[in-house]
Amino acid sequence: MVQLKGKKAIVIGERDGVQGPSIAECLLSAQAQVVLVQTQCFV
Amino acid sequence: MYSFASPRVAPVVKDIAYFLAHVPGMVRYGSKPFREISKEPALLVKVLERLRSFEAAAAYPPHQAFIGNLYPDDLWHIETPWYRNPPSNGHRRGLFGEIMPEEEFYGVMKICDDFDLLLLEEGIVKEVALLLERHPLLSSQDIRRLGSGVPQSRIEEKVHEEKALPLYDQRNRLVGCLQRGHEEDQSLIPEVLIENLAARASGVMALRFMLHGLATVPQIEYLLGCGEEAVGDRYNRGGGSLSKAIGELCGCTAATGSDVKAFCCAPIHAIVLAGSLVAAGIFKNVVVVGGGSFAKLGMKFRGHLRHDMPILEDVLAAVAILVGRDDGVSPVIRLDSIGKHDVGSGSSQQAIIEKLVVEPLDRLGLKLAQVNKYATEMHNPEITEPAGSGNVPRTNYRTIGSFAVLRGEMERGDLDHFIKVHGMPGFSPTQGHIASAIPFLGHALTKIRAGQMANAMFLAKGSLFLGRMTQLSDGMSFLLERNSGDG
Numbered sequence: 001m002v003q004l005k006g007k008k009a010i011v012i013g014e015r016d017g018v019q020g021p022s023i024a025e026c027l028l029s030a031q032a033q034v035v036l037v038q039t040q041c042f043v
Numbered sequence: 044m045y046s047f048a049s050p051r052v053a054p055v056v057k058d059i060a061y062f063l064a065h066v067p068g069m070v071r072y073g074s075k076p077f078r079e080i081s082k083e084p085a086l087l088v089k090v091l092e093r094l095r096s097f098e099a100a101a102a103y104p105p106h107q108a109f110i111g112n113l114y115p116d117d118l119w120h121i122e123t124p125w126y127r128n129p130p131s132n133g134h135r136r137g138l139f140g141e142i143m144p145e146e147e148f149y150g151v152m153k154i155c156d157d158f159d160l161l162l163l164e165e166g167i168v169k170e171v172a173l174l175l176e177r178h179p180l181l182s183s184q185d186i187r188r189l190g191s192g193v194p195q196s197r198i199e200e201k202v203h204e205e206k207a208l209p210l211y212d213q214r215n216r217l218v219g220c221l222q223r224g225h226e227e228d229q230s231l232i233p234e235v236l237i238e239n240l241a242a243r244a245s246g247v248m249a250l251r252f253m254l255h256g257l258a259t260v261p262q263i264e265y266l267l268g269c270g271e272e273a274v275g276d277r278y279n280r281g282g283g284s285l286s287k288a289i290g291e292l293c294g295c296t297a298a299t300g301s302d303v304k305a306f307c308c309a310p311i312h313a314i315v316l317a318g319s320l321v322a323a324g325i326f327k328n329v330v331v332v333g334g335g336s337f338a339k340l341g342m343k344f345r346g347h348l349r350h351d352m353p354i355l356e357d358v359l360a361a362v363a364i365l366v367g368r369d370d371g372v373s374p375v376i377r378l379d380s381i382g383k384h385d386v387g388s389g390s391s392q393q394a395i396i397e398k399l400v401v402e403p404l405d406r407l408g409l410k411l412a413q414v415n416k417y418a419t420e421m422h423n424p425e426i427t428e429p430a431g432s433g434n435v436p437r438t439n440y441r442t443i444g445s446f447a448v449l450r451g452e453m454e455r456g457d458l459d460h461f462i463k464v465h466g467m468p469g470f471s472p473t474q475g476h477i478a479s480a481i482p483f484l485g486h487a488l489t490k491i492r493a494g495q496m497a498n499a500m501f502l503a504k505g506s507l508f509l510g511r512m513t514q515l516s517d518g519m520s521f522l523l524e525r526n527s528g529d530g
Contacts, residue, residue, distance in 0.1 A: 015506050016420065016435050019390040021514050037514060039390075041307075041506035042432035043422045043473050 004032040013039040054318035054366055055373035056523065057328075059485045060253035061110055061140035062245050062361040063472070064148040064335065065101070067094035067213040070357050072237065073340030090344060094213055095353045097144040099126070102133030105423045105470040106358065111138030111485055115421075115467040125425055126353055139485040140252050142358070145212060148244065149219065150175050154188045155244040155292060160236060161210075162201060163219040165192030180251040208233035230280045235273070239285065242272040242334030245361035246289040250332050253363040254293060261367065264326040266290045266300030267317055269309040269333040271475050274302075289332050298330070306505035307420075307479040309333070310362065311519040314481075314501075317366035318376040318521075328367045335359025336475040343473065346430030355426045360474040362481055371528045374491040380407055382502065382520035390516050396442045399502040399520040401450075407522070411447040414465065414522070416499040418483035419443075421471040440466035479503035484523075491525050498524035 009032045013020030020039040027034050070076055071090060080086045100106060104125045107113045112134050122128045135141055143151070150171035153161050163171070172189050175181050198220045201207035207220035221240070224231030246268075254260050268286030275283035286300035303313040310333055317329035337359065344354045369375065382399040404411060417440065424434040444461040447453040453461060471478035480501040490496035502520035507513050 015504065015516065016433070016438050017392070019392075019516065020508070022391045039506070039508045039514065039516075041509055042430075043420065043427060043435055043475075043478065 004030040007032045009034050011037045013037075015039055015041040016043070051322050051324070053369040054321040054376045054378065055369050055526065056314075056376060056484065056488060057365040057367045057370065057373045058253050058257060059139060059362065059364045059488060060249050060256065061482070061485065062249040062252060063106060063109060063140070063142040064145070064241075064245055064248075064359040065095075065097050065142055065357060066145050066148060066241075066340065066359055067357045068145055068211040068215075068218075069237075069241070069337070070094060070341040070344070070354060071211075072208070072234070072337070073342060073344075073356065074338040076341040076344050077234075079345070089348055090341070090354065091215055093344075093348060093352075093354045095126075095355075095357055096213075098133065099129075099353070100133075100357060101135055101142050102129035102131070103355075104129060105425070105472075106142055107133055107137065108470040109360065109472070109482055110136070110140045110142060111489075114486060115470050115483065118468040118470055119463070123425065124352065126355065138489070140249065143248065146171055146218075147174050147178070149210070150189055151248060152240050152244040153190070154181070154185045155240060155247055158224065160222045160224060160233075161219060161240065162193045162198055162207070162222070164195050164198060164217070167218045168192030180248065180255055206233075208237060225276065228277045230275055230277050238337040239272050239274050241337045241359055242270050242361075243285055243288055244334070245359045246270065246285065246332050246334035246363070247292045249334075249361040250289055250293045250330065250363040253365060257365075261328045263290065263295040263298045263328050263330050265317075265320060265329045266295060266298050267313040267329060267331045268300065268302035269313040269331055269476055270302070271306065271309070271336050271338075272334065285334065286332055289334070290330070295330070305517055305519070306507060306509065307476045308503035308505035308517055308519050309476050310479060310481045311501060311503040311521065314364060314366065314376065315378075315381055315519060315521055317364075318378055321366055321368055322378055328365065331364040331366065332362070333476055334361045336477065339473055339475055343426055343430035343432070350429040352429065355423070356473055358472050358474075360472045360477040362477055364481070364484065369526070372492070372526055374488055374523045375526050377407070377522040377524055380520075380522035382518070384504075384516060384518035386515065390514070392442050395504060395516060395518050396439075396446060399518045400443055400500065401446055403520060403522065410452045411443065411450070412452060412461070412465065414498055414500045415496045416467065416483065416487065417443055417465055418480040418487070418499060418501045420479055420504065421467075421469050421482045422473050422478045423469045423471055426473050434469065436466065436469040437462065487523055491523065494525070496525075498522055
């Protein structure tokens, strides 16, 4: 189990998969510090 | 006293056309290849070695599905990789449109060049004029607009002394150049203007094909552009409009127009708006038109080189759609079926599909399996998978099917069957807005008119976050269904 509490996180999501804000919400609930959120479109 | 012009009528999709331009010589100027070749000039040789011939591009099964010579489901039965297994020689023209070779498309771009910014070499112009004279969609007036070309030395001078953008054919021969539109304006540099000119030229060909195929050409009153190009000068970059410029060269003298900007889902927004204008009685016939996305040429070329395959993003794709009043025959746009992704909807895939698919169907009292076909992001997986971008249509179909399972409308084990029956293989070039749902619209019109299909849902997503102004996504959908004939 990875402990994310206090870790800095750079989030890169994908439009047709899991988008950045959704990943960021998960990380925040694990008390990580989200420093950047981006979603990319690969098409 | 305010009064409506007429009672509300159902809007229908009367016709559609597609256009592909095979432009291998322009692949180097797609955003990704241009940046990569600038950093590593030796890459150009590798790119040139991996370009396809026109014959190979025309025979490519997804292209044949795009212009209507194959039904998308036929691709399930063609061995992959499709680029090695064309079922037959490709037909240049199909039920819905055509694929045009590059030299002819350079000619069409010149015909669309009102400001004489595109210079073509005189020998090339002679060759192209002979070819285009035989084209059913081009007139003698068009051929006159080609002019007589310029000497090679003048093109070289423009390229070397005035930073005009050199234009090449597939064999790397210099065939012309595109000049700046203004000495200091970064919105009118050749790299921007070529995107806009290519979008106009491809949009013109799509719209001409559509109008040409109509038994009676109605008076077009409004044009809605849905392309991803950014027309304008330094004071209004991207705020301009291309639809009217396209209509100008298609005989739409009674029309004005504007452009809808919504990233890849602009065509669906535009169809909904066109349908609303018709239903409200404002206009009787509205055209939705979108030219090709020049910047996306060669977008995945690194992946294609890595897998020792041809560079498959070598075409520009365009579309034209005619939305009109209920004629008792054409498939109906159900305006009560519109799905939209709201600001407060949330950005997960589940949230998006819920807003675009589940909510509209609940409103209509339909189960998910009662929609015959879902047209979603129709990107060809053979293009995206080698670059690690996955199979986009399949991902979307799995999410839609999962909702049917969650809602108890289907067993989990039936998911693959659901995808096969209600989905289809991706067959669109990765041309952004063009790939988003609308490649299936022509097939849907044909099947619904023939009584072989009752309905189809069109849903598209837009990547608002790419502009760095919001983290939001966007999306829009509508249901197209058989005309009851009661209208």
